[in-house]
Amino acid sequence: MAADIKDTTHTVDAAAVMGLLPVRPRLLALGEPTHGEDELLHLRNDLFRQLVEQEGYRTIAIESDCVRGLAVDDHVTSGTGTLDGVMEHGFSHEWGASAANRELVRWMRAFNVRADEDGRPASDRLRFAGFDGPLEIAAAESPRHTLTALHAHLATHVDADLLPCTRETLDRLLGADDRWTEPDAMMDPSRSVGRSAEAAALRLLTDELVALLDTQTPHLLTVTSRDDRDRARLYGRTALGLLRYHHAMADPSPARMARILAVRDQMMAHNLLSVAARGPVLVHAHNSHLQRPKSAMRMWQGPVEWWGAGALVSAELGEEYAFLTATLGTIRHRGVDAPPPDTVEGLLYALPEDRHLVDARRLATSLGDTRPAVRASPWFGYAPFDPAHLTAVDGLVFVKDVRPTEK
Known part of the structure; x- marks a missing residue:
């Protein structure tokens, strides 16, 4: 069996990734099973560099605030602001403190400076996008910034x-x-303003402003740039998404958390479909947001299921959406030790190399009727791979041992 599994593995590089895919995807998604481990982000950076240099990729989108990400994009494309400034203010979820994210932004800016020196057009510059909403774990932002920015543009x-x-x-x-x-609104729907008369009126006005933006597109393109138009559209869909999110937070029904999670991933999906218009994009986020099967989570009120951004985008793009799911052997500094040998992670952990790109469908064929066990994680922050998803992914990226981030 080990020899058969070895035959399904490749080096983790851009050429091998493209070799697994039936067509060149508009969105190539790389998931991660846990957040906050720079070793996984360095792997993402290495793959993105190869995709840029060998496959013509020019955009990366990560699980961070789509509005804050505009400052990062401005920096890498035109040098606006300082590296320290965009790392502090251009990311949500505290991602700006990551050395790997800092390395990514620095490299993208350096690439674009070289592009300017070579006389390449603006369309050949690297672009950055956050594709999450302006949301944190316990709260959502006011729609003020995005709504008033859309109004000001119009x-x-x-x-x-x-x-x-x-x-x-x-x-x-x-x-x-x-x-x-x-x-307190995340835990107590009665503390949310999302179903107030004012919120309802704002939702209607936002819809009308977005409709006006669309109907005035021919005129707006004569007096502004496409980037300005795209930014205004981002403001519009984010304002609407925030109002939907706050409306879901005020829901007292048992379906409340499912609605909240679904609205968030709907916002992600809309942002990904928009950024895909630029050309091929590498997307990076948690596996649960990018997978094709339904996402699930156990919360304080019980299990919750919803369709994630990857499922929504895959339904829209078909083969032009590709998903590589990352999984791993150990995170010993988090209490995650070597995986049991009867799990997918355990089978791959027995191989000698530190990293593998696995042809997931060939692995499923190799396993035949063998049903690997689902790995249990002693740490809530790591989500093991579900072997039932083997035929729903385009590849597995396996990292044998994740070591602590150096401070």
Whole structure:
């Protein structure tokens, strides 16, 4: 059996990845089973560099705030701001403290500087995107920033009579931002402002502003750039997504958490479909957001299931969406020791190399009727691979031992 499994493995590099795929994907997703381990992010960086240099990739999208990510994109494309500044303010979820993320941003900026020196067009520059909403674990931001930015864009470029409201009306309906960011609202729906009369009115006005942006596209493209148009669209879909998210937070029904998680991944999917218009994109996030099967999580009120961004995008793009799921052997500094030999991770851990790219469908064929066990993790922060998903992924990226991040 070990010899058969060895025959399904390859070196982790861009050429081997492309060799697993039936067509060149518009979105190539690389998942991770845990957050906060720079060794996995360095692997992502290495793969992205190869995809850029060998396969013409020009964009990376990561699981971080889509609005904050605009500052990172401005920095890598045009040098706006400082590296320290964009690392502090351009990422959510504390990703800016990661040495691997800092290395990624620095390398992307250096590549674009060389591109300018070579006289390459702006379309050949590397681009960065966050594709998560302005959300954290315990709260969601006010829609103020994105909604007023969309309104300002339209107020600058279209006839005032076409606007559905004034900025003053938005400010009155929004009220104080701490109404929206109330920390107790995640656990107590009665503390959420998401189903108030003001929130309902804002949702209707936001829909009208987004519709106006769409109907004025021919005019707007004569007075602004496509990047400006794309940014305004990002503001619009994020404002709508935040209002939907707050509405779900105010839901007292048993389906509340399923709705909250589904809205978040819907926002992710919309952002990914938008960024895919730039050309081939490497996407990086937790496996649960990128997998094709339904995502599941056990929370305080019991198990929750929802369709993640990967499932939604795959349904839209078909073979132009590809998913590599990362899994690993050990994270000893987190209490995750060597995997049992009857798990997928255990079978791969028995091989001598430190990293493998595994042809998942060939592995499933090699295993035949053998049903690997589901690995149990002693640490809540690591999600083992579900062997039932072998035929739903395009490849496995296996890392034998994840070592602590050096400070």
